[in-house]
Amino acid sequence: MSNSRIWILTLFTMLVAGLNFPLGKISLSYGSTFVLLGIRFVGAGLLMLPFIWGRPHPRSAASWLKLAVIGLFQSTLVMGLNYLSMRTISSGSASILSSSNPIWFIVFSFLLFKTRYRSMQWAGVVIGFAGVAMTQGFAVEMQSGFWLSLGAGMAWGMATLLTSRWGKEFDTWVMAAYQMLIGGVILFILGPFVEHSSLIWDAANPFKELFVLGWMILISSIAQFVAWYYVLSNSDPNKANVYLFLIPLFGVLSGWLILKEPLHWYTMAGAVIIGIGIYLVNRPAGERSRAVSVAKGA
Template identity: 65%
Template sequence: MNPRLLMMTVSTMLVAGLNFPIGKMALSFGSPFILLAIRFIGAGLLMLPFILKRPHPRSAVSWLKVATIGLFQSALVMTGIYISMKTITSGSSSILSSTNPIWFIVFSALVLRTRYHALQWVGVAIGFAGVAMSQGFQLDWQVGFWYALGAGMAWGLATLLTARWGKAYDSYVLAAYQMLFGGILLLIASPFFEQPFFVWDPSQLFREVFIIGWMILMSSIFQFITWYYVLRNADPAKANAFLFLIPMFGALSGWGLLGETLHWYTLAGMLCICLGIYLVNRPVKNALTAAKEGGFRTLESAK
C-alpha cells in the first residue's frame, strides 16, 4: 500500500474510532434516533447533487436491496451503538461493536455455507474470548453490553449483504441512498422507540454545531467516500486488516476526550479482538495454490 493510501486508510479508521466519544457527547442534547436521523439524512442530501449523474438502481427489487442495507448498516448498527453508550463507556461500545468482522464469518458460514480455513475459526474463538476479557469476564445482562454486541452482529450482516449485492451498484450511489433510507427509517421509528428530543443550548451552541457537523461531514460523508476509494485502489484484504484499529482508536479517544477509565482487562480484551479480527481477515492460501506459486517462482528463477 502506497503512503497516500496508507494515510487515507489510517485517517478513516481514526475517524471511525472518534465517532464513539463524539456520539456520546451528542447524546447530551439529542435522543439517539433523532441524532442519527439528522446525521444520515443530512449526509445523504449533501451527497445527492454529486451522484445524480451516476448509475442508479432501475428496479423496485434493486431499491429494496439498498433500503435493506440501509436498515442494517445505518439504522440498526448505529442505533445499537448510540443506545449502548447510555449505560456503558464509548470505549467499551467501540470494542464490542467492532466485532463485526467476526460475526461476518459466522453468518456467511451459516447462511451462505461458506467454508473457511481453520486459522480463521481460531480467530473467531480468540475474538469472542476478547469480548469476554474486555468486560472483565463479567458478562451480565447490562443492557448496553447487549446493544453494542447486537450492533456488531448487525454490522456483520450489513457487510454480508453489501458483499453479496453491492457489486451491482455504484458505490457512491449506494452509500448516499442507504444513509437516506436508514435516516428516514430512524425518523419514522423515533416516536415508537424513544422519547424524541433535540435541544439547542445557546451556551453550548458552538460545541453542538461542531458535533452535528462532525457527524454529517466526517463520520458519514468523509468516512464512506475515503473508505470506498481505498477499497477501489488497494488490496481489499490488506485494507480490511486495518479495521482492528477502530476499537483501539475508540477506546483511546474515549479515554482522551471523555476521561473514561482504561482497565487492564479492557486493553487485553481489545488486543485479543484485534488479533481475532486479523486472523479472520488474513488471506489463507491452500496447498495447491502455494504449490503452483512455488513452482512458478522456481521456473522464473530458472530463467
C-alpha cells in the same frame, strides 16, 4: 487501487469509527438518539445528492430494494441499537460488542452462502475478539444494553456481508448517499415509537454543538461510509473486516484524549493481541487451505 491506499482508507475508517464513540457520547446530551441519528444520516444524504446526480443510479426496483436493505442494517439498526445501548452500558462495552461484527460476518457467510473458511481464519477472529475484550479488561456489563449492542454487532456483520456481495452493482458514492438517506428516514419514523423525541439547542455554547453535528454528518457519515464501501468493493472483505477490531482501541484512546477517561495497561496488551488476530486472518493461505466460496453472486 493499490494495497497501500486500501490500507490507508481502512485505517482512516477505523480511526473515525473509534472517534465516533466519545463524540457520540457528547452528542447524546443534545437530544434523543433517533432524532440525532436521523439528522446525521438524512443531512449527510441530502448533502451528497448534488454530487451524485450525474453518477450511475440503480435502474431496477430490485436494486433500490437492495440499497434500502443495506440502509436498514447499516444506518438504522447498527447505529440505532448502538446508541440506545449506551443508556445502560458504557461506551467501551458498546464498542466491544458491536465489534463482534467480523464473527457474525463469518457466521452469516457460512449459514447463508456456504462460504468456507480456514481454521486459521477462525482462530484469528476469535483471538482478535479476545484482544478487543482485553482492551476493556474483559469488563462487559450484562444489562439490557448488552443485548442491544450485541444486536448492533450482528446487524453490522450482516450489513458488511450484504455490501461486500451487492456493492459492486452500485457506484460507491451513490450507495453511500442513498443508504444513509433511507436509513435516516427510517430512524425518524421509528423514533416516536422507541423514545421521547427531543432536540436541545444550547445557545450559550453553539460552536461545540455545530462541531459535533458537523463531524457526525461530514466525517462520521459521508467520509467514513464512502471510504469503507470503497474498501469493501475493492478488496477482500474477509481481510478488511478484521480491522474492525481496531475500533474499540481507537475508541478508548480517543476517550482518554477527549473525555479524560482512564487509560489502563490492559488496553495496550489488548492492542498486541488484536495485532496477532489481524496477522492470522491476513496470513496467506497455502495451496491446500485457501478459503473457497461455494456460492457466488448475490
